[in-house]
Amino acid sequence: MPKLGNTVEECLLAKWRKQPGEAVAAGEVIAEIETDKASFDLTAPVAGTLLAAFFNEGALVPVYTNICVIGEAGENAEAFRPSPGVPPPAPEPPAVLPAASEVAAAGAAPAPPAAPVSPPPPAKGSLSPRARRFAERHGFSPGTLSGSGPGGRVLERDIRAAYYSSPHLSSLAARYVESGYEIQAEGSGAGGLVLARDLGEPGVALSGVRARIARRMRESLASTAQYTLNASADATGLLALRGKIKAARANGATIADVNIGDMIMFCAIRTLVEMPWLNVEFSGGKLYQRSSVHIGFACDTPRGLLVPVVRASEKLTIEELAGRIRALTQQALDGSISPDDLAGGTFTVSNLGSFGIESFTPILNPPQVAVLGVDAIQLKPVRRNGGVEFVDHLGLSLTLDHQVIDGAPGARFLQALRNHVENIESLSGLRFQETLHV
Amino acid sequence: MYDLIVIGAGPGGYEAAAHAARMGKKVALAERQYVGGTCLNVGCIPTKAFLKSSKVFTECRNAAVYGVSTGDVRFDLPAVVARKNKVVGTLTRGVESMLKRAGVEIIRGHARLASRSAVSIGGETLEARNILIASGSRPAVPPIPGIDSETVLDSTAALNLTSVPDRLAIIGGGYIGLEFASFFAAVGARVTVLEMLPQIAAGTDQDIANRLQQALRKSGIEFKTSCRVTRIEGDAVRFVSQDGSETSLTADRILNSTGRAPVLADLSLEEAGVDFDSKGIRTSDQGKTNVPGVWACGDVTGRRLLAHAATREGIVAVNNMFGGKDRIRYDAIPAVIYTHPEVAGVGKTEEELRAQGIEYRKAVVPMAVAGRFLVENEGGSGTLKVLAGARHGEILGVHAIGDSSSEFIVAAAAMVEFEMCAAEARQLVFPHPTVSEALREAILELKQ
Numbered sequence: 042m043p044k045l046g047n048t049v050e051e052c053l054l055a056k057w058r059k060q061p062g063e064a065v066a067a068g069e070v071i072a073e074i075e076t077d078k079a080s081f082d083l084t085a086p087v088a089g090t091l092l093a094a095f096f097n098e099g100a101l102v103p104v105y106t107n108i109c110v111i112g113e114a115g116e117n118a119e120a121f122r123p124s125p126g127v128p129p130p131a132p133e134p135p136a137v138l139p140a141a142s143e144v145a146a147a148g149a150a151p152a153p154p155a156a157p158v159s160p161p162p163p164a165k166g167s168l169s170p171r172a173r174r175f176a177e178r179h180g181f182s183p184g185t186l187s188g189s190g191p192g193g194r195v196l197e198r199d200i201r202a203a204y205y206s207s208p209h210l211s212s213l214a215a216r217y218v219e220s221g222y223e224i225q226a227e228g229s230g231a232g233g234l235v236l237a238r239d240l241g242e243p244g245v246a247l248s249g250v251r252a253r254i255a256r257r258m259r260e261s262l263a264s265t266a267q268y269t270l271n272a273s274a275d276a277t278g279l280l281a282l283r284g285k286i287k288a289a290r291a292n293g294a295t296i297a298d299v300n301i302g303d304m305i306m307f308c309a310i311r312t313l314v315e316m317p318w319l320n321v322e323f324s325g326g327k328l329y330q331r332s333s334v335h336i337g338f339a340c341d342t343p344r345g346l347l348v349p350v351v352r353a354s355e356k357l358t359i360e361e362l363a364g365r366i367r368a369l370t371q372q373a374l375d376g377s378i379s380p381d382d383l384a385g386g387t388f389t390v391s392n393l394g395s396f397g398i399e400s401f402t403p404i405l406n407p408p409q410v411a412v413l414g415v416d417a418i419q420l421k422p423v424r425r426n427g428g429v430e431f432v433d434h435l436g437l438s439l440t441l442d443h444q445v446i447d448g449a450p451g452a453r454f455l456q457a458l459r460n461h462v463e464n465i466e467s468l469s470g471l472r473f474q475e476t477l478h479v
Numbered sequence: 480m481y482d483l484i485v486i487g488a489g490p491g492g493y494e495a496a497a498h499a500a501r502m503g504k505k506v507a508l509a510e511r512q513y514v515g516g517t518c519l520n521v522g523c524i525p526t527k528a529f530l531k532s533s534k535v536f537t538e539c540r541n542a543a544v545y546g547v548s549t550g551d552v553r554f555d556l557p558a559v560v561a562r563k564n565k566v567v568g569t570l571t572r573g574v575e576s577m578l579k580r581a582g583v584e585i586i587r588g589h590a591r592l593a594s595r596s597a598v599s600i601g602g603e604t605l606e607a608r609n610i611l612i613a614s615g616s617r618p619a620v621p622p623i624p625g626i627d628s629e630t631v632l633d634s635t636a637a638l639n640l641t642s643v644p645d646r647l648a649i650i651g652g653g654y655i656g657l658e659f660a661s662f663f664a665a666v667g668a669r670v671t672v673l674e675m676l677p678q679i680a681a682g683t684d685q686d687i688a689n690r691l692q693q694a695l696r697k698s699g700i701e702f703k704t705s706c707r708v709t710r711i712e713g714d715a716v717r718f719v720s721q722d723g724s725e726t727s728l729t730a731d732r733i734l735n736s737t738g739r740a741p742v743l744a745d746l747s748l749e750e751a752g753v754d755f756d757s758k759g760i761r762t763s764d765q766g767k768t769n770v771p772g773v774w775a776c777g778d779v780t781g782r783r784l785l786a787h788a789a790t791r792e793g794i795v796a797v798n799n800m801f802g803g804k805d806r807i808r809y810d811a812i813p814a815v816i817y818t819h820p821e822v823a824g825v826g827k828t829e830e831e832l833r834a835q836g837i838e839y840r841k842a843v844v845p846m847a848v849a850g851r852f853l854v855e856n857e858g859g860s861g862t863l864k865v866l867a868g869a870r871h872g873e874i875l876g877v878h879a880i881g882d883s884s885s886e887f888i889v890a891a892a893a894m895v896e897f898e899m900c901a902a903e904a905r906q907l908v909f910p911h912p913t914v915s916e917a918l919r920e921a922i923l924e925l926k927q
Contacts, residue, residue, distance in 0.1 A: 211898030213873040229806060236898055237873070 046380035297360035337386030414438030489516020491777030492613030495793030509590035616778035625711030652679035656736035766796030811896035826876030838869035872901035887915035
């Protein structure tokens with residue numbers, strides 16, 4: 042199991058793409074692994090035969106642990122089996138772990154050691170020998186059954202009662218249930234037999250990454266007091282600057298291809314430098330001021346939502362920022378991004394403007410206390426020169442945690458951000474030679 | 480006030496009436512012609528009596544292969560008809576006494592709906608909480624000019640012939656036409672079957688249908704498939720072949736076996752507001768029509784024109800009438816063609832699986848893998864095919880050609896009905912030696 046970044050101590054073995062006995066070519070994908078941020082393909086370093094796989098899908102494996110052996114067919118792979126000191130594979134990653142590593146990434150608390158797994162089964166729910174025989178004979182898996190024997194032990198009469206009161210499945214339906222379909226209350230077959238077609242469609246378990254996003258979103262809403270402020274900024278300057286950059290590049294000027302998204306990121310960074318009370322983390326009832334702006338941006342990738350982070354962004358020029366964003370986006374899209382570049386953000390920008398979204402409610406990524414949503418540019422009537430003109434405006438949706446940021450300071454931040462957006466050309470520091478304006 | 484009045488005493492109606500009566504309900508069964516319906520009187524049973532006689536005839540003529548010498552073997556059609564009538568008489572009386580024991584009141588006469596909750600029979604109006612229409616079907620008469628000529632028989636008339644025709648033309652290569660073809664060819668008629676479709680025995684698994692056609696051709700039956708009969712002139716049947724050319728053949732008798740039509744007339748369905756079309760009365764899987772309290776089962780619904788389907792539909796309707804919950808499922812209704820050799824099948828055909836995009840695996844074995852088949856069928860051949868789901872191995876269909884297959888197809892039907900997978904089916908013990916072991920062998924041969 043490779044170490045996929047400084048903050049990663051273990052990875053989820055999500056899926057085997059090769060089975061023992063199969064031939065693998067060097068560079069071929071043998072497994073899919075996941076950190077708490079993203080999933081990665083694990084490729085074979087050498088060609089050969091996959092001799093052994095030491096962990097089941099779903100196991101959480103410490104980095105630098107052997108997960109499989111590639112060699113010549115017939116070779117003994119047992120010598121490479123991880124020693125018992127390595128925790129045995131767990132069917133599900135312990136729920137506390139990703140959150141803990143997140144805190145660790147932020148430097149607030151050390152990550153706890155890997156949770157111990159597979160304790161001996163408790164006496165409650167264990168089957169008496171006769172009950173076990175009944176279960177085996179009837180091909181019946183009672184699930185969690187609380188028995189009437191001492192200490193909740195399941196006796197034959199308990200399992201018998203459970204068997205005869207539960208819906209009966211056809212052999213085919215039983216196989217469907219094993220592969221994830223859910224049992225309905227009543228079957229349409231003879232005598233109420235549950236047939237395969239009664240099972241409908243199976244529920245599909247969320248992928249590891251998706252499940253983590255789901256949990257983090259729930260936790261975000263449960264642990265913060267989120268509210269969103271909406272405003273809009275005159276986008277004339279943004280559009281003009283973008284036009285100048287394009288024209289300059291078309292004329293052969295060596296200037297980075299800074300787009301409107303990059304400009305807004307740059308404005309947000311400048312505003313955070315001036316108003317550092319938003320560049321904080323709130324964790325465990327304590328506020329941590331961050332001296333550097335590590336700005337994250339939401340990125341829609343084939344592997345789901347990723348948030349690459351530009352570190353120490355306040356030190357970058359707008360051109361350097363644009364280059365860094367472009368590089369991180371590409372790595373996020375092709376899956377080569379390091380988990381280290383997906384952690385440690387102090388502020389996040391989420392841009393849905395290209396979809397024509399007029400305003401939305403970005404969800405905080407705790408322990409951050411603010412996230413900026415970027416909306417579409419729209420025409421807005423403006424009273425000017427004794428009449429009304431239609432002017433391009435950029436929508437901005439700022440979500441804040443009211444636990445630590447009240448409305449007025451939040452609004453002041455948005456106001457300052459708006460001013461920067463409206464004066465982007467001077468803020469950017471970009472210089473255009475007259476001769477380029479043809 | 481009756482709890483139930485059943486119109487029609489065929490296998491749909493009389494079984495339903497008896498079932499309701501055994502539940503303690505007050506039941507009347509109206510029948511205008513014969514108790515037992517088409518099946519018992521002019522359908523399943525009499526044709527099987529005929530086919531048994533032709534089989535005995537054939538076996539006697541070929542007795543030498545079994546080491547038995549016989550003298551001159553003759554076929555006596557009037558005696559065959561007499562035996563058929565005796566069998567039908569015995570069974571009809573059996574049904575009548577069974578109905579009496581169950582407590583069903585049989586009312587002779589033509590019944591029609593007087594209202595949504597009353598039936599009129601011979602001028603009398605009887606009130607009923609439930610009415611089950613089981614009026615059945617009759618031979619369909621296609622719009623072919625000359626179909627009403629004297630040379631043309633339907634299946635009912637064909638059962639009362641006094642002599643075997645020399646040349647017999649059969650219009651329709653479905654199971655009725657094929658069974659008559661098999662019978663008449665065995666007893667000396669020169670038989671030609673004219674079928675509109677490219678395949679005989681429509682609905683049968685194609686491999687099996689092809690093998691059936693081969694076997695019947697070997698027994699002397701001539702087939703003209705993809706051919707449309709245009710006209711009947713006296714003893715001549717004119718038809719258009721697949722290539723578009725029109726020709727004709729002459730025959731002493733012409734059997735119209737183009738299918739069966741539901742009996743919908745003279746029931747006052749329209750007046751009662753019952754929803755139906757030319758294919759039959761529309762029913763739900765519980766046997767309900769659109770009119771509360773009016774139910775239907777069997778051929779009159781146009782769903783499956785099979786006696787055993789009718790019986791099941793009738794019982795489902797009765798169960799639902801009186802508070803039980805039941806539902807007809809058509810996935811595992813076996814179908815049999817009692818030709819020599821006979822054909823039996825249940826579940827999906829390979830063509831259906833392909834059309835529905837269901838992934839499957841199959842095993843095809845000769846029936847002779849079962850020693851008993853060889854013993855029973857000197858010189859005969861047979862094939863059995865099992866179709867199972869590609870992933871889980873659930874038995875999806877079993878299709879066989881070969882004598883005795885009708886007797887064990889119910890085992891396959893149980894597998895299909897209960898969604899048994901090959902892994903479980905392999906655990907069943909088949910009696911040895913029986914022809915059914917071919918089914919076992921095929922299931923063993925299914926790839927895991």
